Amino acid sequence: MSRFRRCTTxxxxxxxxxxxxxxxxxxxxxxxxxxxLVWVSRGPGDAASTLHRVTASxxxxxxxxxxxxxxxxxxxxxxxxGLAATRAGRKLRSGxxxxxxGADGRVTDLGAVRAPVKAPGHPLxxxxxxxxxxxxxxxxxxxxxxxxxxxxxxxxxxxxxxxPRKLPDLPYVGDWVLDARGDLLxxxxxxxxxxxxxxxxxxxxxxxxxxxxxxxxRSAYGGLALHPDGTLTALFNQSAGPGAGPGTGRAPxxxxxxxxxVAHPDRAAKVADLGAITSSDATTCPVPAPPVPPVVPPVVPPVVPPVVPxxxxxxxxxxxxxVPTAAPAAAPTTAPTTTAPPAAAPVPVPVPPPAPRPQVRRxxxxxxxxxxxxxxxxxxxxxxxxxxxxAAPVPVxxPARAAIGKRYIPLTGAFMIxxxxxxxxxxxxx
Numbered sequence: 054m055s056r057f058r059r060c061t062t063x064x065x066x067x068x069x070x071x072x073x074x075x076x077x078x079x080x081x082x083x084x085x086x087x088x089x090l091v092w093v094s095r096g097p098g099d100a101a102s103t104l105h106r107v108t109a110s111x112x113x114x115x116x117x118x119x120x121x122x123x124x125x126x127x128x129x130x131x132x133x134x135g136l137a138a139t140r141a142g143r144k145l146r147s148g149x150x151x152x153x154x155g156a157d158g159r160v161t162d163l164g165a166v167r168a169p170v171k172a173p174g175h176p177l178x179x180x181x182x183x184x185x186x187x188x189x190x191x192x193x194x195x196x197x198x199x200x201x202x203x204x205x206x207x208x209x210x211x212x213x214x215x216x217p218r219k220l221p222d223l224p225y226v227g228d229w230v231l232d233a234r235g236d237l238l239x240x241x242x243x244x245x246x247x248x249x250x251x252x253x254x255x256x257x258x259x260x261x262x263x264x265x266x267x268x269x270x271r272s273a274y275g276g277l278a279l280h281p282d283g284t285l286t287a288l289f290n291q292s293a294g295p296g297a298g299p300g301t302g303r304a305p306x307x308x309x310x311x312x313x314x315v316a317h318p319d320r321a322a323k324v325a326d327l328g329a330i331t332s333s334d335a336t337t338c339p340v341p342a343p344p345v346p347p348v349v350p351p352v353v354p355p356v357v358p359p360v361v362p363x364x365x366x367x368x369x370x371x372x373x374x375x376v377p378t379a380a381p382a383a384a385p386t387t388a389p390t391t392t393a394p395p396a397a398a399p400v401p402v403p404v405p406p407p408a409p410r411p412q413v414r415r416x417x418x419x420x421x422x423x424x425x426x427x428x429x430x431x432x433x434x435x436x437x438x439x440x441x442x443x444a445a446p447v448p449v450x451x452p453a454r455a456a457i458g459k460r461y462i463p464l465t466g467a468f469m470i471x472x473x474x475x476x477x478x479x480x481x482x483x
Contacts, residue, residue: 085324086111086310090286091133092276092335093122094308096328097292100142104133104154109340116158120150124196124228126185127338131156134194134207135334136166136180148175151194151205151212156338166205166212176203176214182228182239182277182334197229202237221257223250227275228334230285238315239277240287246270249285249318262318268311276335285313286337292329308333 086107093102102123104116120137127133133154139145140162147165154160168176182197192208193215201217224241232238237252247268248261269289276288291308308330313321 084111085312086113087280087284087286087312089280089337089340090278090335091125091127091338092278092288092333093118093125093135094276094288094327094330094333095121097331099331100139102332104158106338109343114158116154116160118152118154118160120152120160120162121332122152123332123334124180124183124194125334125336126183126194127336128185128187128192129339131338131341133336133338134183134185134192136177136183136194136196137162138178149177149180151207153207156341163207163212166214168214176217177205181275182226184229184231184336186231195229195231197226202229221252221259223259224248225272226250227273227290228277230277230279230336232279232315238279238285240264240268240274240285240313242270242272242274244270247274249313249315264313264318264321267323268313268321275330275333278335278337279315280337283315285315286324286335287311287313288327288330288333288335290330290333292331 088107088109088111090105090107092105094105095102100121102118102121104118104122106114106116108114118137119140121139121142122135122137125133125135135152135154136149137145137152138149145165148168150165151163152160153163166175166177177196177198179198180196180203184195186193186195186204190209191206194205194207196203196205197220201219203217204215206213206215224243226239226241228239230238235254239250241248241250243261246266247264247270249264251260251262253260268287269291273290274287275290276286278286280286287310289309289311308327310324310327311321312324
């Protein structure tokens with residue numbers, strides 16, 4: 054295959070790979086890795102980098118990128134941006150390209166970074182570390198070089214290099230992070246000991262804090278990530294230990310991850326051992342919350358209305374009288390109470406003498422009329438009355454009336470005796 058044809062085929066394969074999502078593989082994760090930690094690394098002899106992402110469960114997913122990527126940063130939506138110098142082992146034309154890796158693992162080449170001023174070599178040719186600043190839809194990738202901090206606009210529009218920021222004389226720095234105050238933090242080796250380096254905005258002299266001897270005091274800490282709890286994860290690159298190699302009887306030493314509390318650097322300690330790494334970079338991505346299982350409402354049985362039996366109207370049976378239904382009694386109504394005026398004393402009224410009773414002719418005349426008894430018997434015998442004859446009303450006896458009765462009783466008695474005598478005389482003459 055000719056050289057031209059081989060280059061054309063390689064470029065076409067690279068574009069196809071960039072348009073398709075990369076396959077994410079799960080790998081055994083060391084215990085204690087913080088969720089959201091992301092790093093890219095290449096081992097000895099690797100032509101392309103692999104992206105490692107720690108999930109919320111602590112598992113690590115691996116995404117082959119197809120590019121040699123460095124200086125990565127992450128946006129709030131989980132998108133990773135970085136600089137790619139080569140693709141499939143071949144150097145990219147027009148300088149480093151900006152590569153975007155979505156949260157789903159899809160890799161996209163955004164093209165070369167445009168430099169406003171032409172200079173011998175590309176300004177980002179020695180770019181090694183990076184972090185992302187995202188505000189209001191504008192995304193910048195801060196790339197560290199040997200002498201300056203070079204911001205690169207990656208969105209919106211094509212990648213473009215912006216004005217640089219000079220850096221003071223520092224030991225070799227492999228990566229940077231930006232904290233909430235705008236300070237740049239990194240880990241570097243000086244005088245045989247690892248140091249925590251802090252550089253405030255506008256400052257020309259960094260502040261160095263020694264770290265425990267457990268951290269290697271040599272280069273290079275290629276990856277650095279700042280977590281929301283205020284701790285740093287530093288990735289120390291190492292592909293071979295001192296004096297190690299073929300024929301020495303000593304196995305090459307691998308890289309390691311270290312946890313550094315920014316507020317208490319003296320508590321820094323190793324988190325995990327990694328394999329041999331020649332190049333790396335790290336960042337932190339937001340961890341998506343685990344999906345909340347849907348709330349299944351309890352199954353409520355349907356409410357069945359009670360069945361009311363329909364009773365047909367009763368048919369009257371011959372010879373059986375229907376029983377009337379008593380109407381509900383009305384509530385008693387309390388009549389208003391009125392106070393009657395006091396009654397006046399009764400005035401005695403003179404009672405006239407009783408009229409003479411008419412004589413009733415009897416079949417058998419009684420010989421004599423017995424005078425009325427002054428004392429009434431205790432037991433009274435009811436008298437039989439003729440049909441149509443009503444008893445005379447009993448007059449009410451008053452004191453005045455009693456006096457009149459005492460006066461006329463003798464006269465009445467004499468009158469009655471005379472009447473009886475005349476009646477007998479009249480009968481004898483007949």
